[in-house]
Amino acid sequence: YQPGYPAVHYFYPEHPTVKLMQSLDAAFPNQVVRITSYARDGAMATVFVGSDRNPGEMYLFEDGKLRFLAAAYPDADPARLGVQEAFTLEARDGTKLYGYLTLPPGRPDQNLPLVVYPHGGPHGSYDRWGYSHDVQFMASNGYAVLQVDFRGSGGYGDAFQKAGYGEWGRAMQDDVTDATQWAIREGVADPDRICIAGGSYGGYAALQGVVREPDLYQCAIGIVGVYSLPMMQKRGDYRMNPGSSNAYFDDVHGQDQAGLEARSPAYNVDKIKADLLIIHGADDKRVPLAQAKFLRKQLDAIGKDYEWMVRDEGHGFTQYENRVDMYRTMLAFLDRNIGAQRPASAGGP
Template structure:
């Protein structure tokens, strides 16, 4: 289908339906992993509009088969890995409503035959003596690659009735169990403990990290976690660090180094997260491994049989890796030079013998593709593209920009322009704040930004203060408590587009998802005349309602501290300020959204109706926060384009 309809002498008109179909259709391949022998890959692929299949592909023959299929948008695989070249372990996420109507999430792990011959649920089953429900299921913490039948799993043991029975109940709480992936038989490695929230291993079969929390008299988790580790070869726990659960930027455990003699930890240095190596047995001081003068160290990059650490990831404008493995760094650079367009290359996995490496290559606007590199034969084989449906569409160029906030602070952002209009002036424009708020945007393919740019809009994605990745001062007290700073920066981005002549003041819009949807609404509250259209997807709209809904959550105290107390709860809630909204407002929400309940969208729509404001609320049944359904996403894009066209004409 042609994506541009030409009729001389007028300019080409975008085919919105075709563009929406191309960009709204979900990925053809994602979450890829290479098999232990390097001859196969597993990956996720859309199954129909809303389902997801786990496929196994033979790299040599190109043949593929379905190992597991989940046919609902509210039942999705989170992650899959290879236990052996014939068996996968897949963790699945599901949403459901309990008898009282409360929406809840479950996670479960399945042992799956790679040939699709069948699957087995791992972990304990509820029985007539069980008290309560296990929502987390069993989770792999060590794949035990040298043991063909077992893995170490973190297992939550629920209370059980023990009266009138001679069968002893296991100690309730989080435990570690050695589980047989063929028959689900298990032995206890670490007994249950209600105060432990996380266990990790060293990748060699030893449980050596735990995180502990405490509960107040009302059953809520207190705002502090304590991290402990075991030195190599020891059964004794020693405290590593502690952190607040409601605040950003505290210490975080990043696994063990390759020797196992030290823990890798991110801690604050000069206001930003830096990576340290903390020796465990010797008592030696921590050694600084990586720090950046502008941004945080994000996480440790791991690959291979025992998930060895090879780099630390950070993002200035695009994802970058500071390698520990010099040979791997040189290989990634060589692969970039060898590929057409010289795209950034990430080595994301490798076979257990290290011969074959799984490579992802994707440019700023290219959604990317997977390759296998043979380190012995020096041969690079393409495996699959991520989004083949957009391959023939000319890319919309993206570049990093900086613009001044009201107080002069320079705000980083990313500007995507319609193809062929890099120097155009007076374009219709969209400011697109990211979600989170503890998140950030970066250079790279974004299906929303690309769609709107292809439709003729300049798209600005600002990393306003309140974004993560730039250190403690930039994060401030988060984008809700510090909403005036965050939203002020968002609006400064719109004014910069106008000041540069890029945007037409009569065709300025704002679009956001999750916190971005909140920001889109609150930006119009702060300046009712700046935008001529507002589109909010799954937005937070009432901070007080968000706090009230947390009373049923064991982390309710943490959630309440995150939002805080004070006048910002009222002033920073768009649903409480609907009379100030100046632009036509379109809201999308899934009715199975566990992140931001659909009631938030409904409350906003009710407030807009009461204030006499033009608005529309679109609710997608049985869809979660990400609206992970091709039909819904295509509708969202098509509907949004029509809304903008009507409002900005």
């Protein structure tokens, strides 16, 4: 993995396959090109081509020529999609962080409504340059989208990943905050129109963000998120192997119950000022619905308003109707809280 934009390094530059790849790269500049399969005799190959604004196309390479086969989403219009730009910044302690900023098409790149979108995982996962349904959904509807690989992410070496152990809700969250502040300093983000959203760990980071920084974000969207670390310690499909899961939990979180509660959004709802949208799957085995229900119970106890959406899904919405419903709900929520003026050509990704 290379931070920023994809790059390929060849160990055997004279190999015939390398020569083919170099010719394909030249044919599709600024895109990711992969050979996905070969004929046994090497006479034909199928080729994938994609980018931040290209969800994916397949080609057949035969007799030195490329023939288009199919597009993943034929109706996707690059002119209606956002350009994903790589950036770097220094966190408050000097740690170098990498990320991506996707800008809405047809808009000046200043003073924009911003959605901060931390990835799930989190350990071993990372954001990468390329097409994302979620990101382009928001960008095509007028929102800048910021993704940052906070410490604990994969792709940057073992030390960087382990630097996140014990830092859920602390240094990992500070990295997200620092990236948000960077977008404000750069003039890209309107400081009064920022929402934080994410799924799984990203849902945790969204809610923990509005706990830790109540005046930075106007709203938060938690999707299949972890909201109680003590509950995570006891429930979820990663507990199916108690020996390894206990070791993982000890490494990443420790066993101090007071500390776990202090870093759990559900135990700190009194600090939240932002508007909330909570989305969860009723059949989620990784992060059971009990997580969202406990958060709801805590919010109800202090009279804090929120929006609630649960569907018969697992760890993420996969059914078409439910995904459309989720996107519509998210867009209405974002519009009410940090409202983007939609470009004339806006629509879905």
